[in-house]
Structure formats: C-alpha cells, structure tokens
Amino acid sequence: xxxxxxxxxxxxxxxxxxxxxxxxxxxxxxxxxxxxxxxxxxxxxxxxxxxxxxxxxxxxxxxxxxxxxxxxxxxxxxxxxxxxxxxxxxxxxxxxxxxxxxxxxxxxxxxxxxxxxxxxxxxxxxxxxxxxxxxxxxxxxxxxxxxxxxxxxxxxxxxxxxxxxxxxxxxxxxxxxxxxxxxxxxxxxxxxxxxxxxxxxxxxxxxxxxxxxxxxxxxxxxxxxxxxxxxxxxxxxxxxxxxxxxxxxxxxxxxxxxxxxxxxxxxxxxxxxxxxxxxxxxxxxxxxxxxxxxxxxxxxxxxxxxxxxxxxxxxxxxxxxxxxxxxxxxxxxxxxxxxxxxxxxxxxxxxxxxxxxxxxxxxxxxxxxxxxxxxxxxxxxxxxxxxxxxxxx
Amino acid sequence: xxxxxxxxxxxxxxxxxxxxxxxxxxxxxxxxxxxxxxxxxxxxxxxxxxxxxxxxxxxxxxxxxxxxxxxxxxxxxxxxxxxxxxxxxxxxxxxxxxxxxxxxxxxxxxxxxxxxxxxxxxxxxxxxxxxxxxxxxxxxxxxxxxxxxxxxxxxxxxxxxxxxxxxxxxxxxxxxxxxxxxxxxxxxxxxxxxxxxxxxxxxxxxxxxxxxxxxxxxxxxxxxxxxxxxxxxxxxxxx
Numbered sequence: 001x002x003x004x005x006x007x008x009x010x011x012x013x014x015x016x017x018x019x020x021x022x023x024x025x026x027x028x029x030x031x032x033x034x035x036x037x038x039x040x041x042x043x044x045x046x047x048x049x050x051x052x053x054x055x056x057x058x059x060x061x062x063x064x065x066x067x068x069x070x071x072x073x074x075x076x077x078x079x080x081x082x083x084x085x086x087x088x089x090x091x092x093x094x095x096x097x098x099x100x101x102x103x104x105x106x107x108x109x110x111x112x113x114x115x116x117x118x119x120x121x122x123x124x125x126x127x128x129x130x131x132x133x134x135x136x137x138x139x140x141x142x143x144x145x146x147x148x149x150x151x152x153x154x155x156x157x158x159x160x161x162x163x164x165x166x167x168x169x170x171x172x173x174x175x176x177x178x179x180x181x182x183x184x185x186x187x188x189x190x191x192x193x194x195x196x197x198x199x200x201x202x203x204x205x206x207x208x209x210x211x212x213x214x215x216x217x218x219x220x221x222x223x224x225x226x227x228x229x230x231x232x233x234x235x236x237x238x239x240x241x242x243x244x245x246x247x248x249x250x251x252x253x254x255x256x257x258x259x260x261x262x263x264x265x266x267x268x269x270x271x272x273x274x275x276x277x278x279x280x281x282x283x284x285x286x287x288x289x290x291x292x293x294x295x296x297x298x299x300x301x302x303x304x305x306x307x308x309x310x311x312x313x314x315x316x317x318x319x320x321x322x323x324x325x326x327x328x329x330x331x332x333x334x335x336x337x338x339x340x341x342x343x344x345x346x347x348x349x350x351x352x353x354x355x356x357x358x359x360x361x362x363x364x365x366x367x368x369x370x371x372x373x374x375x376x377x378x379x380x381x382x383x384x385x386x387x388x389x390x391x392x393x
Numbered sequence: 394x395x396x397x398x399x400x401x402x403x404x405x406x407x408x409x410x411x412x413x414x415x416x417x418x419x420x421x422x423x424x425x426x427x428x429x430x431x432x433x434x435x436x437x438x439x440x441x442x443x444x445x446x447x448x449x450x451x452x453x454x455x456x457x458x459x460x461x462x463x464x465x466x467x468x469x470x471x472x473x474x475x476x477x478x479x480x481x482x483x484x485x486x487x488x489x490x491x492x493x494x495x496x497x498x499x500x501x502x503x504x505x506x507x508x509x510x511x512x513x514x515x516x517x518x519x520x521x522x523x524x525x526x527x528x529x530x531x532x533x534x535x536x537x538x539x540x541x542x543x544x545x546x547x548x549x550x551x552x553x554x555x556x557x558x559x560x561x562x563x564x565x566x567x568x569x570x571x572x573x574x575x576x577x578x579x580x581x582x583x584x585x586x587x588x589x590x591x592x593x594x595x596x597x598x599x600x601x602x603x604x605x606x607x608x609x610x611x612x613x614x615x616x617x618x619x620x621x622x623x624x625x626x627x628x629x630x631x632x
Contacts, residue, residue: 259413
C-alpha cells in the first residue's frame with residue numbers, strides 16, 4: 001500500500017459528474033481512462049497488461065504510485081485478474097481493471113460470473129481482434145461476448161465518452177437497485193492510442209468512497225450467498241425449488257440491468273443520442289462507428305440528403321424503446337460496424353417491427369478503418385442516388 | 394389478475410415475468426408502489442394496512458438487517474417492527490435469519506428462506522406478509538417466487554429503493570417510517586371497525602426457549618465447527 005495521498009476532496013457524485021467546471025485537455029483514450037480513475041476513489045486495480053496492449057493499466061499503475069489508487073498489482077494472467085477483482089469487490093473495495101481481445105476472452109469465465117454475484121466494478125474493454133491470427137488492431141467482435149452475461153455494456157465513441165462513461169460507471173454500478181458491473185468498451189488504437197479533446201472536472205475532486213453496506217447483498221460474510229454458492233450452489237441440488245431460485249436469480253440480474261436505464265439517462269444523458277430525428281434514412285451506430293456515422297450524416301446533410309444518426313451509448317441495457325420510436329418513420333437504416341458478425345445490426349433488427357429496412361453494414365474488421373465513403377455509398381443506395389465510381393489508375 | 398392492476402396476489406404462474414420486465418419502475422423518493430403503479434405513500438400504506446388487517450394469517454418476515462443488532466438504528470427499527478406487529482390482530486413473526494440454502498428443507502414454522510419461501514407461505518396459509526430488513530436481492534427473489542406460486546399479498550418495507558414485485562412497496566423505510574405505517578394501520582383498523590387490544594405476537598413455537606444466561610457452542614448450531622479450539626483444548630460450556 002502506498003502512503004502518498006494526493007490532495008483531493010470528496011464531492012457529491014452529482015456535482016462531480018454533472019455540475020463541476022471542466023477544463024479541456026487533449027489526451028488519448030487510455031489517458032481518459034486514467035483521468036476517470038484518478039477521480040473515482042478506486043481502492044484497487046488489478047490487471048495483466050501484456051504486450052501489445054493499450055497503456056491504460058500502465059497509467060493506472062502510475063496513479064497507484066502517485067497515491068490516487070490505494071492498491072495495485074499485476075495478476076498472474078487475466079483469469080486471475082478477473083477473479084481477484086471479484087474477490088476485492090466482494091470484500092467491499094471499489095475495483096477497476098481493463099483488458100482487451102484475447103485477454104478478455106481468457107478472463108471471460110470470471111467476468112460473466114460478476115453480475116450473478118452482484119459485484120459492482122468497472123471493466124475497461126479496449127477492443128481488438130480476437131480471432132486467429134492474432135492482431136493488435138481494433139475489431140469489436142469481442143463486445144458480442146459480453147452481451148448475454150447481465151453486465152451493463154457501454155460503448156464509447158471517443159475519448160470524452162471514455163472519461164464520462166468510466167467515472168459514471170462506478171456510480172451507476174454501485175446503485176443499490178443496480179449493483180452489477182459496468183463494461184466501458186471502446187475501440188483499441190482508434191480511441192485508446194489517439195488523442196481527442198476531453199473536458200475534465202478538477203483533479204482535486206473525487207467520488208465518495210464505496211459504502212459496501214449500502215448494497216442488495218450482505219458484504220464480506222462468506223457464509224452467505226452469493227459468495228457461498230460457489231461451493232454450495234442452490235442449483236447443484238436437484239429439486240424443483242432449486243431451479244426456481246436460479247430462474248428468479250437470473251431474472252433479478254436482468255431486472256437490475258433494466259433498472260440501470262434511469263441512471264444512464266441521469267448521468268450520461270440517455271441510452272442514445274439522436275441527430276436529426278426527422279430524417280428519412282438513419283445511421284445507427286456505436287463506438288467508433290458512431291464517429292464515422294456522425295461524419296457521414298454531416299456529409300449527407302451538405303448534399304441535401306435527409307439523414308439522421310442514432311448513436312447507441314448503451315448496448316446493455318439496450319435502448320429498444322428509444323430506437324423503435326426514432327425509427328418508426330425511417331425508410332432505411334444503415335448500421336456501420338467494426339466487426340464481421342454485425343451484432344449491432346442484429347440487435348436493431350430484433351427491436352423494430354420492420355427489420356427489412358435495416359441495411360447490413362457497411363462492416364470492416366481485422367483492424368481496417370471505416371472510411372466515411374463506405375457509409376455514404378449505403379446512403380446513396382438508400383436514396384437511389386447514382387454516383388459515378390472513381391477509378392484510380 | 395385484477396383489471397387495471399399490474400402486480401397482484403398470485404399465483405401468477407409457473408414462471409411469470411418479473412415486474413421490472415413488465416415496465417414497473419421503482420418509485421422516486423417520497424412515493425411508493427401499489428400494484429405496480431407509483432402512488433403517494435399514504436395511499437399505498439392504507440392498502441397495505443387493509444391487507445394485513447383483513448387477509449388470513451398476517452405475518453411479518455424480518456430479515457438480518459433488523460434481526461441482528463448491527464447498530465443503534467437496526468435496534469430501533471426492530472423495536473418499531475414489534476410495535477407494528479402488536480397492532481395487527483393475530484400477527485405472527487417468522488424470521489428470515491440468513492440466506493443460505495438449507496437442505497433437505499427448512500422448518501416452515503420456524504423460518505422463511507429465500508431459496509424456497511413458498512414452503513413457509515403455503516404451510517402456514519399466509520395470505521398477507523411484510524418483508525422488512527431483508528437485503529434487496531433476496532427480497533426480490535422471494536417476492537417473485539411468492540407472487541408466482543401463492544395467493545399471498547406481499548408488502549415490502551424497504552430501507553433502500555423498493556421492490557417492483559411486491560403488491561405494496563414503500564422505500565427509505567426506517568424506524569420512523571415503520572411507526573408512521575403503524576399509525577396509518579391503527580387508523581384503518583378503526584375505520585374497519587376491528588376491535589383489537591395491542592399485544593406482542595406469539596413466540597415462535599419452533600425456536601428453543603432462550604434464557605439469555607449462558608452461551609454454549611451448541612448455540613452456534615451448524616456454525617459450531619467454526620469455533621476452532623486450540624490444540625489439546627476441550628471446549629465444554631462457556632460463557
């Protein structure tokens with residue numbers, strides 16, 4: 001444990017997140033993660049930062065050296081890191097870790113048990129290719145692996161989102177009616193390694209410490225579920241009641257996920273951001289694809305095409321109602337993505353009655369960039385605009 | 394289901410959807426839930442009082458947060474629960490002392506357990522109950538199972554934000570709010586013309602008589618194994 005304690009005063013989360021004056025900095029996504037951790041009063045950070053990775057957990061390690069984070073260690077590997085996060089949170093600590101790609105998948109078994117055990121924590125996910133052959137480039141197919149475990153999954157478009165989602169993530173995850181972990185995902189390299197403008201509240205302010213007694217489950221007592229069910233799980237007994245307890249337990253996790261909606265609206269301004277709500281054609285996108293979608297919407301507007309943008313900030317809980325409402329008069333929906341499976345397009349198709357209007361793609365993967373021109377091609381197709389293709393000789 | 398009411402006494406079915414999936418939101422501060430709708434606290438209190446006064450075998454299920462003397466406010470809250478119980482005709486108290494799965498099964502006259510709460514509800518023919526001092530996660534599991542499989546009217550006196558699956562859910566409930574609910578209940582009792590002289594609920598017949606004079610390892614029940622004696626030490630009775 002470090003003895004250095006920087007001068008920081010505890011302020012109300014409402015003030016720190018929503019009201020405090022902000023100063024603009026030009027920083028990378030990894031630095032944005034670290035700036036959020038600096039103000040989040042984190043008790044412990046645990047990671048297995050392999051190479052190649054983002055520098056996020058290295059920067060958090062620096063925060064430990066400076067005294068902003070009370071404890072920090074490098075785990076033996078990701079399974080160990082994520083298991084240790086579970087233990088630390090169970091014991092009452094506020095914990096943070098970050099990972100990406102194959103590391104996320106290695107820690108996945110431990111991570112997907114966090115919601116069921118009611119463990120509030122924040123996990124940074126800097127997406128990159130997970131398929132063989134390995135690559136260090138961004139591809140967000142790994143987010144799809146997180147969608148069915150019950151945790152809250154936020155997808156950051158840029159460095160500002162990374163900061164805001166991470167800081168608010170701690171507050172949201174520790175709400176008694178929520179109390180499940182939050183994954184703050186963003187594209188590795190495009191966001192983590194690139195710089196953008198981020199408005200930051202003063203660094204001499206921090207969140208109040210976690211109160212482990214303000215919780216829907218008892219803390220620390222390992223004789224009481226959820227801790228104890230690891231060795232005496234209700235489901236391991238074969239009778240009707242045991243199946244029912246597991247069924248309602250799962251319902252409770254997804255109810256908690258659902259309850260997070262109001263807090264995401266409160267702290268992050270909504271589960272979606274809509275640009276030009278009266279558009280005929282919409283781009284629905286999350287993460288970096290939303291940034292490219294934003295540019296495409298601007299280009300289209302300059303060309304007199306009535307195009308709107310729905311930026312999906314929260315993948316879980318999914319903004320089904322909001323998307324249905326915005327798209328009810330749309331004649332086409334374009335879903336650009338940084339993965340081959342099109343998990344966001346599937347989500348959108350599942351929540352609107354006329355899924356045939358959803359255009360699959362454009363999609364790029366394996367670390368490819370997503371040029372705005374690819375989205376514009378889909379927009380032209382949707383409006384029946386014929387453009388002569390440029391030939392490069 | 395009664396018309397216009399989303400969350401009503403069951404049985405709601407084999408595996409009903411949780412209230413949160415049905416669009417029930419937890420109430421903001423100062424408000425309460427009644428049948429899944431957000432209403433004024435007093436409206437919900439009156440309906441809860443009516444249920445406890447008119448349905449069969451009204452029972453209070455206190456959880457660990459009022460059963461154990463964690464702090465002064467827990468002890469004060471426990472006192473308030475007893476005062477409330479005294480005002481409800483023929484009210485019983487059956488505790489939920491912990492949340493561990495107990496096999497082959499619990500004694501349904503002695504306790505209620507979140508892993509199979511319906512055993513206690515059905516065995517004792519309880520048609521109205523109050524959850525108080527139960528951690529939210531376990532209260533939600535229990536309330537959902539009770540609504541699925543029994544006709545019990547459930548009331549949650551929650552110290553936090555409330556419970557969607559209860560027919561009545563009050564939030565931010567501590568000793569003072571329990572006493573306020575007690576006053577409403579007494580008023581409703583008078584309006585209904587129910588004669589009752591306040592008296593403590595009967596002692597739980599399944600629990601051994603506590604003399605409060607000695608403590609022995611046997612008092613720790615299955616936890617006795619945790620009292621590890623030093624090498625060579627023989628633990629007999631001890632204070």
